[in-house]
Amino acid sequence: MPSAELLDHDIVDLFHNLFETTTEPILVVNPSRTEFNGLITAAIEFEGDLSELRVLTDEQTPKDIFDDFVTAGHAADLMADGRLSPRSTEDVARSSLLITADQAIPLVEVEGDVTGFQSDDPELVERMRTVFSEEWENADEVTLRTPPLSQVRETMREDIGEDAADDFDQILDAVETVDSDSDLDEVTICLLVAARNEVLLYDISKWGEDVSLASKATFSRTKTRLEDNGIIDTEKVPIEVGRPRLRLRFADEQLQDAGIDEMLSEVRTQLEA
Known part of the structure; x- marks a missing residue:
């Protein structure tokens, strides 16, 4: 007999549970920003x-979440491996849905917490999967300008040095966001690493341009x-x-040896001054 079950999980845990129980493609329809971020975090972990x-999404949501360098870099890793396939369309369902081969889970988000109602009614699941799979097939592929984060880390370690790569990772761990609205975007962080x-x-x-992080001109303007x-x-x-050529260093020598x-x-x- 078909059944339904009320779910109340952290969104990352919910995705982890799904990953462990299915090998078929998972269709994520109209995820909120929180849900899309949770999907990427869970997939990377x-x-x-x-x-x-x-992923079938509207056109704005990927722009919003991929403005963050770390999120976009993780997504680029998943996309390069064929594990994440986001597509966008102007017309997308208003509800957020997770659809696997044998279950459908409408999601409701309240203040960051996600509650869903899981159904394994085979007729309902099959109908929803058919409809939204067709919509996903006909939607536009989402592209990224951000390089895979693993490639950024690996090439920095090879081309710039082990210590620089370690500093880069520590800075990414220490900052909340790395986007165009923050004081510390990815180019600024790379120049701080270089100065340190x-x-x-x-x-x-040259490394930044070769890895498709930013142009030499952008590095020069940010340095200025x-x-x-x-x-x-x-x-x-x-x-x-x-x-x-110009060697970078901190104007205040005490910052050379300061903690991150x-x-x-x-x-x-x-x-901010």
């Missing part, structure tokens, strides 16, 4: 064989902003041919 996650490790501007900006705010300084390093939290606090103070 999951250590087993992950089903393909087919006395890396050449040429090296960090940090200089103007008295955060970083440069020293000329002669080379055999051509103009001298102390360094970020001081940087934020100077950016």
Whole structure:
């Protein structure tokens, strides 16, 4: 007999439970920003064989959540591996739904908590899966400009250095968001890492452009902003041919050896001045 069950889970736990019990593609329809973020977090954390996650969303939600560099970088990793396939459409169901091969779960979000009503009525599940799978097939693929975060970390470790990569990870762990509205976007963070490790501007900006993080011009403009705010300084390093290159360092030498939290606090103070 078909049954229904009231669910009351943290959204990440809910996705983990689904991942553990199904190998068929999971269809996620019209996720809220919280639900989409939870899906990406759960997928990155999951250590087993992950089903393909087919997401049908409106056009704005991916723009909102992928504005955050870390979220977008994780999503890019999942998309590169074929584990996440987000598509967008102008017309999408108003309710948030999770649909697997044998169950459908409408989701209701209240102040960040997610409650759903799980149904395994085979006729209902099949009908919903058919309808929304067709909509997903006909929707537009969501693309990302952000490179996979694993690639950013790996290439920084190889091209810039182990210490720089460790600092980069610690900064990402310490900040709440890394987006265009925050003082610390991804290019700013990379330049702080470079200054902390006395890396050449040429090296960090070339790496950033090669990994598709940002153009050399963007690195240069951001470096100028940090200089103007008295955060970083440069020293000329002669080379055999051509103009001298610039080595980055903190204007305040005490920041070179400061802890990550102390360094970020001081940087934020100077950016807000």
